[in-house]
Amino acid sequence: MTNRSTGTSPFSIVYTKSPNTVLDVAVLPKCQSKAAATFTDQFTDMLFKVRQQLIQTNQKYKRAADVHRRQRIFNVGDLVMIRLRRERFPVGQYSKLARRKIGPLPILTKINDNAYTVALPADCNTSPTFNVSDIWPYFPPDDGVLQFSSSESSSSDTGED
Numbered sequence: 469m470t471n472r473s474t475g476t477s478p479f480s481i482v483y484t485k486s487p488n489t490v491l492d493v494a495v496l497p498k499c500q501s502k503a504a505a506t507f508t509d510q511f512t513d514m515l516f517k518v519r520q521q522l523i524q525t526n527q528k529y530k531r532a533a534d535v536h537r538r539q540r541i542f543n544v545g546d547l548v549m550i551r552l553r554r555e556r557f558p559v560g561q562y563s564k565l566a567r568r569k570i571g572p573l574p575i576l577t578k579i580n581d582n583a584y585t586v587a588l589p590a591d592c593n594t595s596p597t598f599n600v601s602d603i604w605p606y607f608p609p610d611d612g613v614l615q616f617s618s619s620e621s622s623s624s625d626t627g628e629d
Contacts, residue, residue, distance in 0.1 A: 473525040474518050481518055484511050540600045542584055547572035547606040550586055556594040572606035 470477050484507075542548060549571035554562045570589070576596070577585040584603060588596045 473522055475521045476514075476518060481514075484514065539581070540603065540605075541581060542575050542578070542600075542603065542605070544575055544578060546575050547608075548575060548584075548586065549573075549604040549606050550588075550598055551602040551604070552592070552594070553602065558593070561593060569604070572608075 474481065549569045550573055551569050552562075552566070554564075556562075570592070573586045573588065575584050576587050579585065579597065582600050583597055584600070585597050586603075588594070
């Protein structure tokens with residue numbers, strides 16, 4: 469059975485032949501045989517093709533996975549919301565009824581594009597370093613004053629003579 473990543477069967481990769489034939493693969497040091505040299509060239513070529521097939525397959529899988537990913541870049545000082553997962557806390561300290569996200573919290577340091585250190589409150593007994601998958605940008609609520617105009621007020625203004 470052929471593997472979809474390599475395009476060949478694992479047996480044929482390891483043993484250079486299909487499983488129906490019996491062949492002992494042995495390294496022949498400094499053999500001058502033309503048949504042995506041809507065999508090693510074919511084996512080397514087959515391994516090269518398998519490596520190329522694996523690289524192409526991995527690139528295909530990466531492209532498919534990147535469709536669902538989005539890059540999130542934060543700067544030091546940005547306010548963010550943090551998702552607290554159960555795995556981050558010692559046994560017995562996490563409540564399933566507790567808030568899922570806390571914040572807004574400022575980012576203290578950027579470790580790399582995937583990890584940031586956040587200023588956690590003192591009551592959180594967990595590491596202040598978070599992966600990007602647990603960080604969301606904070607959008608403050610609008611402070612604008614809303615003005616409503618009703619149809620009654622506009623009709624009463626025009627009705628006065």
